[in-house]
Structure formats: structure tokens, C-alpha cells
Amino acid sequence: MFSEKNEFRILSYPSLIILGLLTIFPIIFLFVLSFTSWSILIPDSFQFTFNNYFERMINDSKFIHTIKITFYYIIVNTFFQMVIGFAIAFLLFRFTKLKFLRPIIIIPMLVPPAVVGLMWKMMFIPNLGGIDYYLGLLNIPAIDWLSNPTTALIAVTIASVWEWTPFVIIVILAGLDSLPKSPLESAVIDGANTFHIIFYIIIPLLKPIILVVILLRIIESLAILPVVFMMTGGGPAIATEAINLYAFRVGLEYLDIGYASSILVAFIFILLIFTTPIILSSLKKDTK
Amino acid sequence: MKKIILSIFFLSFIPFTSVFAIDWKKYDGREVNMICMTITWCNALQDQLGKFKEKTGITVNLDLFEESAAHQKVRTELASGSGAYDVIWAQANWTIPYAKQGFLAPLQPLIDNKDITDDSTLAIDDLMPSLLGLMEYENKLYGLPFFAATIITYYRADLLEEAGIDPSQLETIDGFYEAVKKLHKDGISGVAMRGHPGEASWHQTVFLKGLGGKYFEDVMAENYQPTLNSPEAIKAAEMYADILANYSPEGAVNFKYTDVVAAMQQGNTAIIMEGAPLGGLINDPEKSTVRGKLGYMPVPKGPGGQHPAFTGHGLALSANAPNLEPAWIFLQWALSKEITLDIALNSNHVAVSRDSVWTDATFREKWNLPGAGGDFLKSFQDSLNAGDANYRPRISGWGEINMSYGEALQKIMLGQKTGEEAMNEAQAKALEVLKRLDYID
Numbered sequence: 001m002f003s004e005k006n007e008f009r010i011l012s013y014p015s016l017i018i019l020g021l022l023t024i025f026p027i028i029f030l031f032v033l034s035f036t037s038w039s040i041l042i043p044d045s046f047q048f049t050f051n052n053y054f055e056r057m058i059n060d061s062k063f064i065h066t067i068k069i070t071f072y073y074i075i076v077n078t079f080f081q082m083v084i085g086f087a088i089a090f091l092l093f094r095f096t097k098l099k100f101l102r103p104i105i106i107i108p109m110l111v112p113p114a115v116v117g118l119m120w121k122m123m124f125i126p127n128l129g130g131i132d133y134y135l136g137l138l139n140i141p142a143i144d145w146l147s148n149p150t151t152a153l154i155a156v157t158i159a160s161v162w163e164w165t166p167f168v169i170i171v172i173l174a175g176l177d178s179l180p181k182s183p184l185e186s187a188v189i190d191g192a193n194t195f196h197i198i199f200y201i202i203i204p205l206l207k208p209i210i211l212v213v214i215l216l217r218i219i220e221s222l223a224i225l226p227v228v229f230m231m232t233g234g235g236p237a238i239a240t241e242a243i244n245l246y247a248f249r250v251g252l253e254y255l256d257i258g259y260a261s262s263i264l265v266a267f268i269f270i271l272l273i274f275t276t277p278i279i280l281s282s283l284k285k286d287t288k
Numbered sequence: 289m290k291k292i293i294l295s296i297f298f299l300s301f302i303p304f305t306s307v308f309a310i311d312w313k314k315y316d317g318r319e320v321n322m323i324c325m326t327i328t329w330c331n332a333l334q335d336q337l338g339k340f341k342e343k344t345g346i347t348v349n350l351d352l353f354e355e356s357a358a359h360q361k362v363r364t365e366l367a368s369g370s371g372a373y374d375v376i377w378a379q380a381n382w383t384i385p386y387a388k389q390g391f392l393a394p395l396q397p398l399i400d401n402k403d404i405t406d407d408s409t410l411a412i413d414d415l416m417p418s419l420l421g422l423m424e425y426e427n428k429l430y431g432l433p434f435f436a437a438t439i440i441t442y443y444r445a446d447l448l449e450e451a452g453i454d455p456s457q458l459e460t461i462d463g464f465y466e467a468v469k470k471l472h473k474d475g476i477s478g479v480a481m482r483g484h485p486g487e488a489s490w491h492q493t494v495f496l497k498g499l500g501g502k503y504f505e506d507v508m509a510e511n512y513q514p515t516l517n518s519p520e521a522i523k524a525a526e527m528y529a530d531i532l533a534n535y536s537p538e539g540a541v542n543f544k545y546t547d548v549v550a551a552m553q554q555g556n557t558a559i560i561m562e563g564a565p566l567g568g569l570i571n572d573p574e575k576s577t578v579r580g581k582l583g584y585m586p587v588p589k590g591p592g593g594q595h596p597a598f599t600g601h602g603l604a605l606s607a608n609a610p611n612l613e614p615a616w617i618f619l620q621w622a623l624s625k626e627i628t629l630d631i632a633l634n635s636n637h638v639a640v641s642r643d644s645v646w647t648d649a650t651f652r653e654k655w656n657l658p659g660a661g662g663d664f665l666k667s668f669q670d671s672l673n674a675g676d677a678n679y680r681p682r683i684s685g686w687g688e689i690n691m692s693y694g695e696a697l698q699k700i701m702l703g704q705k706t707g708e709e710a711m712n713e714a715q716a717k718a719l720e721v722l723k724r725l726d727y728i729d
Contacts, residue, residue, distance in 0.1 A: 040367040041684040041725060043389055061713075062692075126538050144538045149702060235485060236541050237698040252360045254688040255367070 027268075033261035040255035053262040063263065065238055066246040067270070072153065073160070073224055073242055074274060078217045080161045082210075085168025090198065092169070093176040102173070109166045113223075117230025120159040121146065124231075149239035152232050156240050159231060160224050168213055175209040176202070211282045218274050222267075243267050310406045315614040316345030322375035322618075323351045323365070325358035327601060328565065329434050330377070332635035333622060340621055346614050348375075356486070366391040371608035374615035378431045378604040380422035380677075385684035386604070387425035393605040395429045398616045405616070409624045414644050419600040421677050431604035432623045433641040438671040439491065439597040440564045445583045445660035447471060447558045455583055455661055458559070461498050461590035465527060468535045471558040478535035479559040480551040481528075483543045483701065485694025488528075490597055491561055492697060493680055496524040498590030503689075507678045512727040514718035516693065517711040520592070526707035529700035541701045552578060561587060563597075564668040565639035571657050583661025586671045598675025600641070638668070685721040692717040 034053070038046045057063050088105070092098050108116070123129035124145040132142040145155045183201055192200070203210070225244050228234060234241030234249075244267060251260030324330035330352060337348045351373075353361055358377060365372050366386060378386060386392050399405050399412070412420075419433035441458055448455055451471055457463035472478030481491045496502070501520035505513040515521060532540045537551050545566065551557040552570055555577040562570070571579045587596050603622065605615050621627065625644055629651060632640050638655050645651050646669065657664040680686065696714035699705040705713070722728045 039725075040363065040389075041385060142538075147539050147541045147702075149704065232542075233484070235695075235698065236702055237485065237695045237704065249691070252364070253356075253691075254685075255363060256688075 030261050030264055033257060034265045036258045036261075038257045039259075040257065045258075049258075053259050056259065057262065057266065062238060062241075062246065063243075066241050066243040067266075069153075069239075069241060070222065070243045070267075070270065073157075073221050074218055077157055077160045077164075077221045077224070078214060080157065081165050081168050081217055082214060084161065085165045085213075086172055086210075088165070089169045089172035089176060090202075092173055105166045105169055107166075108163050111163070113163065113226035114230050116159060116163050117227040120155065120162070120227070121231045124155050146232050147236050149236055152236055152240050156224070156228055156231055159227050160221070163227065164217065164220070168217065171209060171213050172206065175206045179205055208282060211278055215275055215278045215282075218278075219271065222271070243270070310402075310404060310617075312344045312617070314404070315611075315617060318345075318611055318614045319347045319349060320375060320611050320615045320618050321349050321351070321373045322377075322603075322615075323353070323358065323362060323373045324377040324603075325355045325601075326352045327355075327435060328635060328637035328639075329601075329631060332631040332637055333627075336622075336627055336631065340618065343621070344614075344617060346618060348618055366606065369608050371606060371610050373606055374609035374611045375618065376604045376606050378423070378602050380433075380599045380601070381680065381682050381686060383423050383430055383602070383604065384425050384682050387428070387430045388684070391607055392430045393607045393609060393612060395431070395605070395616075398605075398612075399429075404613050406620060410620045411625060411642075411644075414625065414642050415623070416641055416643060416672070418598075418672065418675055418677065419602070419641050422600045423602045423604070431602035432619055433600045433602040434623055434628075435565070435601035435637075436639045436641050436672055437597070437599045437601070438564050438668065438675055439494070439561055439587060440567075440667045440671055441559060441561050441585050441587055442552060442567075442570060443559045443583045443585070443661070444557075444578065444581055446581055447476065448583075455585065458585060459588055461495060461527075461588045464559075464588040465531070468531055468559060472535040475556060477537040477540075477551065477557045479531060479561070480537055480540060480543065480548045480557045481532065481561050482545060482548055483532045483536075483541040483698065485691055485698055487544055488694045488697050489680060489690055492524065492528045493597065494561070494587045494595055495528050495590070496521060497595040497679075498588065498592050499524045499527070500590070500592035503681050507681060512681075512683065512722050514689075514715055514722060516718055517708070517715040522707045522711050525697055525700060525711055529697055529707070533701040533703070541698055552576075552582075564664075564671060565637070567657055567664055567668070568636040568638055568655070580658040581660055582657075584657075584659055584664045584667040585662045586667050586674070594674060595676065595679065596671035596674050598672070598677065598679045683725075683727060685725045685727065688721050689714075689718045
């Protein structure tokens with residue numbers, strides 16, 4: 001009835017339209033809002049001002065601070081999730097007797113992020129939560145984790161690593177399971193040790209998977225908002241406040257929609273800076 | 289024949305009765321949507337809604353949210369003009385911005401409409417005038433208050449006596465400061481107050497204004513030039529930060545009211561300054577270890593006078609309310625003396641907004657909290673009477689200024705900044721916000 005080309009079009013247009021409505025339209029809308037001076041606190045303030053918020057942003061010390069915290073979350077959280085996740089995945093792959101652990105490991109991912117935040121908040125409360133008790137066994141005095149800027153940041157990282165390392169484990173483990181056995185076997189026959197096998201065989205073979213996992217972790221390391229919100233609310237002072245929490249405050253608490261949209265546009269550009277090299281390098285792989 | 293005469297006799301009264309009473313069943317079958325935060329009064333109101341349905345046939349759907357979530361929901365619903373809610377929870381600081389934006393329906397036209405207003409139920413003169421004032425903007429009334437909030441000092445009479453401190457020392461800020469230092473030892477914290485950036489100013493303003501500082505040059509004359517880095521303001525900030533960092537329970541820098549209440553309930557804090565409406569909770573027979581050991585007094589005063597915190601919560605009607613008249617009927621009923629008293633007697637709600645309830649014998653009997661010094665109800669009432677509507681500025685940019693002010697206080701507590709540096713930062717932020725919102729040039 002239809003030519004092949006038309007059939008393709010007819011079948012794909014509905015999904016393209018849905019995709020456009022759900023993802024592209026909101027982003028365009030965000031860009032449009034970022035060019036307005038709309039604040040719900042100011043009557044009739046919905047006007048297009050193309051002078052934009054750039055000047056306000058670079059003079060806004062809180063904005064600069066939240067950018068730094070955002071970079072910290074992207075780099076440190078992703079790094080620890082990757083290293084610990086890879087190590088555990090390799091152990092599970094190497095020692096097949098540990099197979100029973102695989103379903104258990106997924107549990108942290110199944111816990112809703114808000115619950116993760118609340119749970120870790122309680123664990124970090126001095127003299128009440130569990131952390132200080134175990135530190136006390138090692139003769140380390142109780143620390144008020146969430147009231148000190150440095151330890152609060154570490155605490156948030158711990159919670160985030162706990163929650164998302166299982167994701168890394170599962171994906172890497174699936175990659176390891178699907179690796180061809182012959183290179184590994186011949187390496188063992190040639191006398192390679194575990195270190196050599198990991199760094200010269202497994203990592204190069206798993207590179208595409210690792211890149212995708214890093215990409216997803218970078219994007220999602222900013223989905224940390226509920227955990228931060230529940231654990232510290234961005235505090236003490238503004239020590240753990242990332243850019244998306246700041247945009248949330250500006251937009252929904254201070255009702256400055258225009259500025260909040262600009263902050264989020266800046267946030268999208270930051271994500272692009274981090275993710276573009278990874279996407280490009282994985283594309284290169286495909287063309288070879 | 290007798291029957292006919294009797295019925296004519298009764299029918300002849302109808303024109304007279306209708307002057308005094310309204311037809312409560314007029315909107316039988318309608319629905320009213322209401323939003324409120326999880327505050328004692330609204331929680332208790334939920335259990336009363338059945339009675340209202342019985343009396344009027346109107347169904348009320350009450351949505352309750354935690355405070356900051358409720359704020360956000362109210363603001364976005366009002367700004368979008370959705371009309372999803374007819375009855376809106378309005379915290380006093382927000383009535384002005386909401387009314388200014390035209391989000392709220394003025395109440396006077398409804399009060400004047402005697403078909404739907406029962407003056408004896410409304411009894412507007414019985415609502416505390418200071419609270420009604422919080423619900424006004426440009427001399428128009430936009431809401432009815434249900435909650436009167438202030439803070440008082442709760443102290444452990446036994447611990448003070450042990451340390452040889454006379455409670456009258458807590459009447460001045462300097463005496464309070466000295467007492468706190470002296471009491472902080474042997475696992476007992478000197479004092480607990482709120483340190484969380486969003487909430488700290490609720491307590492800290494007692495010190496700021498008590499020591500002679502202020503937020504703006506002159507609020508009454510609408511001169512909004514901020515004065516957050518004046519010498520008095522810096523001194524007050526440093527004092528508050530010192531108390532929270534050194535003479536308070538661990539983690540006090542992040543304390544919200546729940547933490548302060550718990551600190552007192554657990555019995556290892558000598559003094560707290562906290563909401564008077566929380567008196568019942570602090571003395572909760574099941575949760576509190578200090579019931580009967582507490583003394584009560586108004587907050588301390590300084591060279592700048594005594595400034596007990598003051599705000600109120602009220603219910604307003606959305607300008608886009610699809611069910612305005614039924615909602616107004618509900619508002620009168622919910623704030624009537626009968627319901628106010630019923631809630632006060634059967635829940636943890638003491639912060640009532642009606643003078644007649646404050647003097648009611650059953651109310652006073654229930655809320656005469658056990659004490660070891662001072663009188664709870666008297667301290668509460670005296671503080672309310674001394675309350676200043678502009679205790680904290682009631683302007684639309686306050687949310688943002690308040691947050692950066694609280695963050696600045698926290699930075700001093702954490703030792704990240706000196707008092708002067710932090711207050712300069714808060715001042716700069718306040719200037720930026722006020723300029724942006726056109727309060728100053």
C-alpha cells in the first residue's frame with residue numbers, strides 16, 4: 001500500500017512527535033524563559049530582555065560557588081563510583097562463588113533517593129546514627145558530620161557512592177560476562193598476572209561500555225538533588241549546594257523564573273562540556 | 289385549625305430570623321478545596337470537616353503539606369491562576385506580596401453580603417486586632433487569622449537553681465548570654481535555638497533589634513535601605529553565632545524547630561527560646577522528660593528594647609476561586625469561636641486567634657501548663673501584646689534576603705567568616721535584591 005520510504009515515515013512520525021513534545025519542547029521553553037525578566041514577585045514582569053543574565057551570574061558569588069560544588073560532584077562522585085564499581089564487578093566476575101551477591105547488590109539502587117538521603121542523614125547524626133559508633137570503636141571521637149562544610153561534602157559523596165555504585169557494577173559485570181574468553185585464557189598461558197589482564201586486556205576491551213557508564217554517571221551525578229536536599233538542604237551555609245538546587249531555590253522559592261531558567265541553561269552547557277568529549281570518542285570507535 | 293394558626297404564627301417569624309441567620313444549606317452539594325501546611329490547627333481542622341458537611345452539605349477537600357512544600361505549592365498555584373484551591377493558607381509575611389499581585393480576593397464585599405455572612409459566627413471584633421492587621425494590605429482585609437505565633441524563653445528551673453542563677457537574669461540579653469555560658473557544662477547544653485538558615489532569623493531578630501540593630505533604615509516610612517552591616521547588627525550576629533557554636537547542642541547550626549523541641553524534651557538543655565505555640569509539645573506527657581520542671585518568661589530585652597517574635601497564619605480566598613461563596617461560608621465556620629475552642633481543647637493547638645477563647649475558663653484550665661516558675665499563658669499573651677507586625681520585614685524579597693542572612697550567620701558559626709565579612713556579604717545581597725525588586729534606587 002505504501003512505499004517503503006513512506007511506511008518508514010508513517011511509522012516513525014508519531015514517536016518523533018511524542019519525543020519532541022516530551023523532551024525538545026521543554027528545553028526550548030527553558031531557553032525562551034531564560035530570555036525573559038519574568039519574576040512572579042514583580043507584576044507584569046514577563047518581558048523579553050535580550051541583555052540576559054550573564055552579568056548577574058558572574059557577579060553572583062553563590063552561583064560561582066554552586067558551579068564549583070557541581071564540578072566536585074561530577075568529578076569526585078563519578079570517580080569513586082567508577083573505581084569501586086569496577087573493583088567489585090571484577091571480584092564478582094573472578095570469584096564465581098560470589099554469584100549469590102549479585103541480586104543483593106542492586107538493593108541500594110531500588111531505594112528511592114529521598115529515602116537514601118533521610119537514611120544517611122540519620123546515620124550521620126552524632127551519638128545517634130551508626131557511623132560515629134563504629135568510629136568510636138577505632139577510638140576516633142564523634143564528628144558532627146553534617147555541620148562542618150568539609151565533612152558534609154564527604155558525607156554526601158559517601159551516600160551518593162553507596163547509592164549508585166551498584167549501577168556501575170551491574171553494567172560492567174554484564175560487559176565482563178560477555179567478553180570473549182580466548183584472549184583472557186591465552187594471556188594466562190603466556191604468564192600475565194591479574195594486573196596485566198585488567199589493564200591491558202579487560203579495560204581496552206570494555207572501553208565502549210566504560211565510556212557509556214561514565215557518561216551516564218556524569219549526567220546523573222547531578223540527579224543528586226533529592227539526596228542533598230534530604231541530608232543537608234545544601235548546608236551548612238551553602239557548602240553542599242549544587243547548581244540545580246540553587247536553580248530550584250531561585251525559581252520556586254524566590255520565584256525569579258527568568259534567572260532560574262538562565263542558571264539551568266548554564267547548567268546544560270556545563271554538562272555538554274563534560275559529556276561532549278566522551279560522546280565524540282565513543283563515536284570515533286564506531287566509525288573505525 | 290389549631291395547626292394552621294400555629295404554622296402561620298411560626299411562619300411570621302421567618303422574615304425576622306433571616307436577618308440574624310443565614311441559610312447554611314444554601315450551597316448543599318458543592319465542594320471547596322483548601323491547602324494548608326501541617327500546622328497544629330490545620331491538622332486538627334481535618335477532623336472537624338465532617339461536622340461542616342453535616343451542617344452545610346459542602347464537602348471540603350483539605351490538602352496538607354510540610355511548610356516549605358506548602359509555600360511552593362501555594363505560590364505556584366496562585367501565580368498560575370489555576371483556581372485549584374479556593375481557600376489558601378496565608379502566612380503573614382506573604383499576605384502583602386500575594387495581595388499586591390492581586391492573587392487574593394478582598395473579604396469586605398463578602399462581609400457586606402448578608403446573605404452569606406453570619407455576623408454572630410464571624411464575630412470579627414473578637415479576632416485579635418494585631419493578627420487581623422497582619423492580614424491587611426492597603427487597609428483592605430484579605431484573610432482571617434487562625435494562629436498567633438510568638439516565642440518565649442523556656443528554662444529549667446532546677447538547673448538554674450543548681451548553678452545559682454536567678455531566673456530574672458534571663459530578662460536582659462547580657463544576663464541571658466552570661467547565664468548560657470555558665471550553664472553549658474557536664475553534658476548539659478546552655479541553650480538551644482534555631483540555626484538553620486531559613487529559620488535562624490526568627491530567633492536572631494530578638495538579639496538584632498534588642499541590641500539596637502534593624503533590617504532596614506525605616507520600614508514605616510518605606511525606606512528600605514538595608515542596615516545589615518551596622519555595628520549593632522554585626523555585634524548581634526556575632527553574639528548569636530557564638531552562642532550557637534559554643535554553648536548549644538552539637539549540630540545546632542542546622543537546628544530547625546523540631547530539633548530545638550527535642551533538645552529540651554530529652555532533658556540535657558538548660559534553656560530554649562522557642563515558639564510559645566509549641567508549649568504543649570515541649571510538655572508532652574509521653575515524650576518529654578522535663579514536664580513540670582520548666583519556667584516560662586518573655587524573651588530578653590536589650591538597649592534596643594524587647595522584641596518578641598511575632599507573626600500569624602491565616603486563611604485567605606483565592607481571587608480565582610471557583611467556589612468563592614461556599615468557601616467564604618466555610619471560612620466563617622472554621623474560624624468561629626465554637627470550632628476554635630473545640631480545636632484548642634482537643635488538640636495541641638494553643639495559639640488561638642480569638643480574644644474570647646483566651647479568656648475562656650475551660651481553655652485556661654487546659655493550657656495552664658505545669659511549671660516551676662513564671663506563667664505560661666501570661667508569658668504567651670504578654671509577648672503577643674508586645675508583638676510588632678514588622679518584627680521581620682514583610683516584603684516580597686524577604687525570602688531571598690532571609691536565606692542569605694541565615695547563611696551569613698551560619699558562616700560565622702562555622703568560623704568561615706568573621707562577623708563583619710559575613711554581614712557585609714549579607715548587606716550586598718540585600719542591596720542587590722532590593723534594587724532588583726525596586727524597593728530602593
